[in-house]
Amino acid sequence: MRILVVDDEKTxxxxxxxxxxxxxxxxxxxxxxEEGLERLVREGFDVVLLDLMMPGMGGLETLRLLRTxxxxxxxxxxxxxxxxxxxxxxxxxxxTVWLPKPFGPDELLGAIARxxxxxxPESLDPEGRTDA
Amino acid sequence: xxxxxxKVGIFHSLGFRLGxxxxxxxxxxxxxxxxxxxxxxxxxxxxxxxxxxxxLAGAIQVSLNDAMMxxxxxxxxxxxxxxxxxxxxxxxxxxxxxxEGVVQYSTDAxxxxxxxxxxxxxCRQCHAGEVKPVSGEIDLASCAYEPSAxxxxxxxxxxxxxxxNDMDPASCMVCHDDRKLLGKLDVVVSLxxxxxxxxxxxxxxVLFGLxxxxxxxxxxxxxxxxxxxxxxxxxxxxxxxIGSLDLSHRLPADRRDELGNLAQAFNDMTGRxxxxxxxxxxxxxxxxxxxxxKTKELQAAQLSMLRAEKMAAIGRMAxxxxxxxxxxxxxxxxxxxxxxxxTEDPGSSEDLDTIIEEAHRCSNIAxxxxxxxxxxxxxxxxxxxxxxxxxxxxxxxxxxxxxxxxIVREYDPDLPAVTLDEDxxxxxxxxxxxxxAEAMGDGGRLTIRTLSIGDDGRDDGDSxxxxxxxxxxxxxxxxxxxxxxxxxxxxEPGRGTGLGLSVSxxxxxxxGGRIRVEGRPGEGARFVVTLPVDGGNE
Numbered sequence: 005m006r007i008l009v010v011d012d013e014k015t016x017x018x019x020x021x022x023x024x025x026x027x028x029x030x031x032x033x034x035x036x037x038e039e040g041l042e043r044l045v046r047e048g049f050d051v052v053l054l055d056l057m058m059p060g061m062g063g064l065e066t067l068r069l070l071r072t073x074x075x076x077x078x079x080x081x082x083x084x085x086x087x088x089x090x091x092x093x094x095x096x097x098x099x100t101v102w103l104p105k106p107f108g109p110d111e112l113l114g115a116i117a118r119x120x121x122x123x124x125p126e127s128l129d130p131e132g133r134t135d136a
Numbered sequence: 137x138x139x140x141x142x143k144v145g146i147f148h149s150l151g152f153r154l155g156x157x158x159x160x161x162x163x164x165x166x167x168x169x170x171x172x173x174x175x176x177x178x179x180x181x182x183x184x185x186x187x188x189x190x191x192l193a194g195a196i197q198v199s200l201n202d203a204m205m206x207x208x209x210x211x212x213x214x215x216x217x218x219x220x221x222x223x224x225x226x227x228x229x230x231x232x233x234x235x236e237g238v239v240q241y242s243t244d245a246x247x248x249x250x251x252x253x254x255x256x257x258x259c260r261q262c263h264a265g266e267v268k269p270v271s272g273e274i275d276l277a278s279c280a281y282e283p284s285a286x287x288x289x290x291x292x293x294x295x296x297x298x299x300x301n302d303m304d305p306a307s308c309m310v311c312h313d314d315r316k317l318l319g320k321l322d323v324v325v326s327l328x329x330x331x332x333x334x335x336x337x338x339x340x341x342v343l344f345g346l347x348x349x350x351x352x353x354x355x356x357x358x359x360x361x362x363x364x365x366x367x368x369x370x371x372x373x374x375x376x377x378i379g380s381l382d383l384s385h386r387l388p389a390d391r392r393d394e395l396g397n398l399a400q401a402f403n404d405m406t407g408r409x410x411x412x413x414x415x416x417x418x419x420x421x422x423x424x425x426x427x428x429x430k431t432k433e434l435q436a437a438q439l440s441m442l443r444a445e446k447m448a449a450i451g452r453m454a455x456x457x458x459x460x461x462x463x464x465x466x467x468x469x470x471x472x473x474x475x476x477x478x479t480e481d482p483g484s485s486e487d488l489d490t491i492i493e494e495a496h497r498c499s500n501i502a503x504x505x506x507x508x509x510x511x512x513x514x515x516x517x518x519x520x521x522x523x524x525x526x527x528x529x530x531x532x533x534x535x536x537x538x539x540x541x542x543i544v545r546e547y548d549p550d551l552p553a554v555t556l557d558e559d560x561x562x563x564x565x566x567x568x569x570x571x572x573a574e575a576m577g578d579g580g581r582l583t584i585r586t587l588s589i590g591d592d593g594r595d596d597g598d599s600x601x602x603x604x605x606x607x608x609x610x611x612x613x614x615x616x617x618x619x620x621x622x623x624x625x626x627x628e629p630g631r632g633t634g635l636g637l638s639v640s641x642x643x644x645x646x647x648g649g650r651i652r653v654e655g656r657p658g659e660g661a662r663f664v665v666t667l668p669v670d671g672g673n674e
Binding site: 013015016018019022023026057083084104105106107108109110112 | 458459460461462463464465466467468469470471473474492495496499502
């Protein structure tokens with residue numbers, strides 16, 4: 005599968021690359037939300053791994069825009085920041101899976117699997133999730 | 137005279153003035169009375185004296201009768217007798233005038249033969265300025281006059297005693313035929329005694345008058361002093377005391393006169409002033425109390441706010457750090473896991489396990505910090521606190537740490553149910569109870585208390601309180617102020633993360649409650665948790 009990783013931390017990108025490569029996936033990782041969206045539009049992916057806390061266009065904004073462009077693609081939101089309201093907000097905006105940091109290979113792969121198997125997200129149907 | 141305040145000079149004092157007034161009035165009155173009565177008296181005396189003189193003149197005439205009867209031969213006798221009579225005390229002069237006014241006989245021999253005119257001043261008093269005929273009908277009783285020339289010893293009184301013909305052919309008519317008026321006997325007596333008397337009398341009157349007036353002035357002054365000055369002085373003294381705010385003072389008001397009324401009125405006024413003063417004092421005291429109260433409240437609120445600020449600042453920083461940590465931890469866990477999958481050496485595998493474990497531990501620490509900074513989602517429901525406490529205690533009672541610890545439950549049986557996250561609050565209770573057990577390492581008593589708190593002023597609605605008390609060494613003030621800070625611990629490094637209380641703080645705060653610690657070193661510690669019944673922030 006083609007997997008897009010959006011996270012400003014190099015370590016996280018490298019970890020994701022390594023784990024997914026071992027599983028045989030095609031990974032592209034970018035440090036910023038804008039770049040991520042750009043690449044998504046241009047190239048198309050099967051899953052998006054999205055960090056929340058990023059400089060510039062933050063994770064939430066990226067998620068929102070992403071959903072206007074693609075309502076179906078599974079989005080795994082990664083974050084070390086465990087605030088309840090934020091999780092709520094993410095699901096509302098259309099995140100599929102919530103993956104808290106730190107995670108290891110098992111947790112990451114598990115999250116991706118969950119994202120794929122539910123065409124419906126883990127929780128509420130996100131608003132604005134439309135088929136364009 | 138007045139004893140307090142501005143000295144009233146004697147000459148200004150009421151008493152003196154009144155006394156003077158009375159004295160002067162009295163003196164004037166007495167003088168008038170004196171003068172009038174003296175004049176009266178003198179007149180009366182003089183009248184009396186005139187009568188006396190008249191009687192005397194008659195007596196003298198009688199004594200001279202015999203000599204007169206002797207006719208010519210009696211003349212010398214007559215003159216001698218007159219001279220003898222003239223020598224008697226009080227008799228100034230005696231003479232006999234014939235009907236034409238010529239002196240026939242006199243104590244003053246030199247005047248014999250002289251004529252006394254009727255128009256002479258002395259004679260005019262009776263003859264009223266008319267020259268009366270010598271003969272004819274003259275009904276003259278003896279007539280007193282006041283001679284213009286004083287006698288040798290002062291005032292004199294004269295009396296003319298007419299000598300009438302007795303119409304007896306055998307006596308007067310022998311020489312004088314039927315002439316009616318034969319002559320006049322002129323007797324002048326001295327008024328010396330009278331005058332002396334009068335003088336004496338006057339003197340006595342004046343003396344006694346003065347004494348009397350003086351006495352009355354003295355009495356009036358004394359009376360004024362007694363009746364007015366002393367009570368007025370007391371009034372003055374009283375008002376002075378009251379003026380210097382000694383409002384308990386009361387004037388003696390037992391008199392029934394105007395001063396008594398004044399004193400009474402004054403006392404009433406003072407009484408009312410005192411009441412007002414009392415009211416003001418009470419009001420001031422209660423004001424002071426209120427101010428103190430409010431000041432204390434303000435200070436407490438300030439302190440509380442400061443603490444909350446501090447905690448919030450620490451929380452924000454902690455959250456930032458914790459969040460940042462998770463990224464590198466992801467790296468550690470990921471690569472350690474991958475490495476572990478590739479290694480066949482059991483030793484290495486074990487070591488890698490350790491690495492992964494420790495990385496997870498780091499993560500937990502970070503999560504603890506984030507919990508402290510209020511990041512948790514609460515899943516709440518209505519809970520009976522007493523039961524939750526029992527359940528939590530049940531978890532630990534059997535543990536070794538609690539072997540020597542006596543657990544005392546003081547539950548309020550009417551505690552209302554509270555809306556809260558059972559797991560999280562359970563965590564808090566556990567934390568507090570474990571801390572207490574650790575503090576009482578050698579045994580002691582753990583007291584768990586619940587109580588209902590009514591509206592405690594800051595939150596809306598009711599709250600409940602939970603006390604976790606131990607009989608350990610207690611917490612010094614310097615520690616107590618920081619005990620909820622993340623990573624603050626009094627334990628040795630490696631024992632405990634110092635997160636427990638800070639996490640508890642965060643959880644309680646998430647519920648809209650408060651947690652604090654009380655107690656002094658040596659008296660054990662008491663942690664007090666207050667939770668709003670309705671769940672606060674929900």
